[in-house]
Amino acid sequence: xxxxxxxxxxxxxxxxxxxxxxxxxxxxxxxxxxxxxxxxxxxxxxxxxxxxxxxxxxxxxxxxxxxxxxxxxxxxxxxxxxxxxxxxxxxxxxxxxxxxxxxxxxxxxxxxxxxxxxxxxxxxxxxxxxxxxxxxxxxxxxxxxxxxxxxxxxxxxxxxxxxxxxxxxxxxxxxxxxxxxxxxxxxxxxxxxxxxxxxxxxxxxxxxxxxxxxxxxxxxxxxxxxxxxxxxxxxxxxxxxxxxxxxxxxxxxxxxxxxxxxxxxxxxxxxxxxxxxxxxxxxxxxxxxxxxxxxxxxxxxxxxxxxxxxxxxxxxxxxxxxxxxxxxxxxxxxxxxxxxxxxx
Numbered sequence: 001x002x003x004x005x006x007x008x009x010x011x012x013x014x015x016x017x018x019x020x021x022x023x024x025x026x027x028x029x030x031x032x033x034x035x036x037x038x039x040x041x042x043x044x045x046x047x048x049x050x051x052x053x054x055x056x057x058x059x060x061x062x063x064x065x066x067x068x069x070x071x072x073x074x075x076x077x078x079x080x081x082x083x084x085x086x087x088x089x090x091x092x093x094x095x096x097x098x099x100x101x102x103x104x105x106x107x108x109x110x111x112x113x114x115x116x117x118x119x120x121x122x123x124x125x126x127x128x129x130x131x132x133x134x135x136x137x138x139x140x141x142x143x144x145x146x147x148x149x150x151x152x153x154x155x156x157x158x159x160x161x162x163x164x165x166x167x168x169x170x171x172x173x174x175x176x177x178x179x180x181x182x183x184x185x186x187x188x189x190x191x192x193x194x195x196x197x198x199x200x201x202x203x204x205x206x207x208x209x210x211x212x213x214x215x216x217x218x219x220x221x222x223x224x225x226x227x228x229x230x231x232x233x234x235x236x237x238x239x240x241x242x243x244x245x246x247x248x249x250x251x252x253x254x255x256x257x258x259x260x261x262x263x264x265x266x267x268x269x270x271x272x273x274x275x276x277x278x279x280x281x282x283x284x285x286x287x288x289x290x291x292x293x294x295x296x297x298x299x300x301x302x303x304x305x306x307x308x309x310x311x312x313x314x315x316x317x318x319x320x321x322x323x324x325x326x327x328x329x330x331x332x333x334x335x336x337x338x339x340x341x342x343x344x
Contacts, residue, residue: 001043002320006301007225009173009200011125013083015295016320017046018313019231019306024064025054026253026308032068033075035313040078042317048203048229048304050087050130051115052097056257059096063118070120085126085229086115087177087203090133103133104153105161112170127171128203131178133158138178140210140262140344155183156190163196175201175229181216184226199226201301206230208239208275208290209263209343211336218299227301230294234305234316235263235343239290241276244269251308263343271339278331284322291319293332 002015018039023032036047053065066086073079088111091101098107116122131138133153135145162174176184176199184202191198202221206213206228213228221227234240236254243264248255254264263272279286294303307313324332 001317003045004301006173006200006227008198011083011173011200013046013302014044015300015302016044016317017048017229017302017304018044019304020047020049020065020069021053021055022253022306022308023049023054023068024061025056026251026256029068029071031308032065033072034310035307036069036072037076038310038313039317040076040081042314044317045081046083046085046302048085048231049119050089050128051111052087052089052094052130056259057094057096062094062096063114066115066118070118074120079121083125084119084121085128085175086119086124087128087130088112088115090129090131092131102153103129103158103161105157105164108158108161108165112165116170123170123172125172126175126201127162127165127173128175128177128201129158129162129179132176132180132183134183136180136183138180140205142344155186156194159187159190159194159196166197173197173200175199175203177203177229177231179204181220184217184220184224188224188226201229202226203229203231203304205232206294206297206300207233207235207263208293208332208336209235209268209271209341211341212344213299221299228297228299229302229304230297230300231304233291233294233303234287235268235272235290236260238263238268238272239275240287241272244273244276253308265343267339267342271335271342274335274339275332278328278335281331282328284328285315287315288319288322289324289328289332291316292322292324293329295319295322296324 305316
């Protein structure tokens with residue numbers, strides 16, 4: 001395994017992180033324990049979760065993911081061996097979590113205390129805003145929703161609440177997720193102006209079909225040291241090619257849940273086929289190629305992989321050993337020009 005120190009922090013994280021949003025839905029607690037044991041054995045030390053997990057979110061299972069991780073931590077005694085990250089959910093139609101999902105002081109404290117109870121620990125290493133308070137293009141929508149509205153909760157109030165969590169020892173560092181360049185820079189400016197904690201990371205989607213991070217955010221990463229925790233590196237498994245030509249493998253995420261359509265567009269399928277062709281040309285597994293591409297980006301601190309089986313997990317972790325050569329990278333970049341960001 002390779003490791004990387006996140007700038008402006010003391011967090012040294014494995015370049016491959018274990019994402020856990022399937023725990024409690026597609027994966028049982030026994031499955032979760034097996035994945036966690038195997039990942040740690042392979043050198044993974046970074047575990048990412050969220051209060052709203054598993055996905056798809058519903059009242060019957062909400063919090064199960066953190067509970068499974070907490071039970072594993074209690075059983076294994078390995079809390080100090082891992083970097084543990086979780087997230088507070090933002091505004092949305094999830095009243096089964098809390099009636100008011102605003103990112104204000106009350107909700108942030110409630111969310112953190114509930115997460116810590118489920119995780120059976122007194123702190124997390126990184127606590128992230130799962131998505132912004134404001135209306136913005138944070139989940140792939142196009143056409144920016146220009147709304148002249150008074151924000152219910154300001155960014156400074158949210159940042160002050162997160163500062164209280166750090167002061168109380170409930171989290172070591174803070175970060176954001178599904179955020180935009182404006183949001184990141186505003187949070188950095190507010191932290192500097194008001195002597196508040198600085199965000200240290202951003203968790204956004206990044207894969208061969210969705211390279212939106214490279215427009216704006218990658219430059220911020222370079223100059224400000226806010227590096228990417230990349231999620232959906234395989235575009236919900238689409239980049240494996242298993243969904244091409246209408247295939248829907250039994251038990252696969254996009255077969256089970258109709259909500260996962262972000263990467264299933266005609267342009268996305270055409271681009272996927274082109275990337276599969278590149279992988280075949282260079283005699284490399286498409287999964288290894290897609291993950292290695294993310295691993296090698298200079299702005300990526302860690303690549304958050306997810307799996308529903310140990311075999312998938314093993315293959316995903318093995319991507320850390322793949323190094324894409326210049327000729328292969330040029331072919332990938334040519335496909336990226338032909339299909340420019342097909343699934344933002």
